[in-house]
Amino acid sequence: MSDHFGDSTRAVKAVSSLPVPGDPVGPGPVLASAYHLSDDEGSEQNTYGRGSNPTWRQLESALAQLEGAEAALVFGSGMAAITAALRATATPGSVLVVPADGYYQVRRYATESLAPLGITVREATADEICDAAETADVVLAETPTNPALDVVDLRRLAHACRRRGARLLVDNTTATPLGQQPLALGADLVVASATKALAGHSDMLAGYIAGSDSELIAAVERERLLAGAILGSFEAWLVLRSLGSVGLRFERQCANALALATALQGHRGVRSVRYPGLPGDPSHPLAAGQMRRFGGLVSIELADEAAVHALVRRSELLVAATSFGGIHTSVDRRARWGDPVADGFARISAGIEDTDDLVADVVAALDAQ
Ligand SMILES: Cc1ncc(COP(=O)(O)O)c(C=O)c1O
Structure with a gap:
């Protein structure tokens, strides 16, 4: 999308459908669990509702544009997106750093669900996280932190992760893509809750990841397909509708x-x-x-x-x-x-x-x- 547009213009354009005469300007959700299959097996974009959905794809395209990413994947909540990204990147033997001063359920998931799998979980505050990255394989940063609103130096952290060969995941929930662009600052993946300002009306939950590394995106997509923490297509449409404003x-x-x-x-x-x-x-x-x-x-x-x-x-x-x-x-x-x-x-x-x-x-x- 053109770089000269402001964020509100970009958001409106990101949710706009192609100008096909007779088609709705604001298309509704596609509600489907099963799709007609083709004789040309494997050629279909849609086969079963846990794998893909046209309304997801429209929302994913909009989120990817706003985050400056090649691709995005939507989930049933922010936690579903974050936990899928952690499972796809942290494997037994990995050292995972999570925010000591960020959203508390992420720390709980890391210590209660990932540590027993043989992943070493370390907690670091916004001030400590760049040093902690020196010995990590996967770093999840949150900035500004929720709730204290400390800020992590993302350029410095991305540099430390690159030097070490660690993956950097950034939770962009509090800032939103209109507040900061972690991928442009060196993150490998954005993880976020769309429940907050993006959906914006306190009436639903959603989450997403965004990035430009196709292998990483495919690994997270596999987690979504197998664990099944998907977003309903009606909710995907609600987020899309909200993104325009x-x-x-x-x-x-x-x-x-x-x-x-x-x-x-x-x-x-x-x-x-x-x-x-x-x-x-x-x-x-x-x-x-x-x-x-x-x-x-x-x-x-x-x-x-x-x-x-x-x-x-x-x-x-x-x-x-x-x-x-x-x-x-x-x-x-x-x-x-x-x-x-x-x-x-x-x-x-x-x-x-x-x-x-x-x-x-x-x-x-x-x-x-
Ligand atoms: C920073 C942050 N990340 C992730 C989440 C999880 O999002 P959700 O409630 O959509 O699962 C929250 C929820 O409050 C949050 O504050």
Whole structure:
């Protein structure tokens, strides 16, 4: 696709069908488990619904374009995509590095399901991961990390992985392809949850991988076929439909996140604020060098658990919910899930409300405490 287009234009073009007169401009999902077979055995693109589907292929083509990849594969959730990619790359005897400060279920999968297979699992924080890569075979990095929003230096990490011959997988969920392009920075594979900002409406789950190494893509595709963690074609269509408006939604989410972070950093009720887009944030110099947008997540620390609940209760706009990337601004007290953070630590996912309304509402809710 033409490089001169902006991300919103690219997203609209990526989900557009070919201009065939009489065909729908926005085609619906193809719902099928079985397809008519040909006498020319093996020539068909579609045979059985666990292997392929025309709506998947349309979504995969759009995701590959947005990630700057040759190919993408969609899955039934972000975890389905990540675990398929890990199974395809980490084999018994491998050393696998996973984020110590990233999405906690990925650490659980590595230690509970991969370590017993003879894979050595090491955990490394965003600060430690480049050193950890020196002795690894597979490195999974997440940046910005969920929930603390630290940033990994992807160019440096890709360099360390290349020197060692290790595979680099980057979880692009928090940044999205509109926020950063890990493949262009040297990653072998992007893994991500599309449940968040890409699907964007808090009503479904999906995941994907993207990359340009055909052997690696084929290995992950084999995992999808055999393990069967596929995306329903209706859900694939919902993601496709949402991708067309992701440029608008993500721009507003990023603007709202920056406005909230700016307003909250000086508030007496807020002990600390993290947002990679804040000029004073410890992650900002790295983020500014590798991110196109700084994302819709802001992390704050309030006095305690009660203060987080009171913030939501006193607000007219905030909803208490886990996950992120939806149209509503949501608040998640991460200690509730066992993340190694303070009791008053909350991850805020900025929605698409009007910026002035959102900032006024959140500040008023904090002032009332
Ligand atoms: C960074 C990150 N990666 C992966 C996932 C897993 O995605 P899903 O819930 O779609 O399986 C999540 C879920 O919150 C996440 O935050």
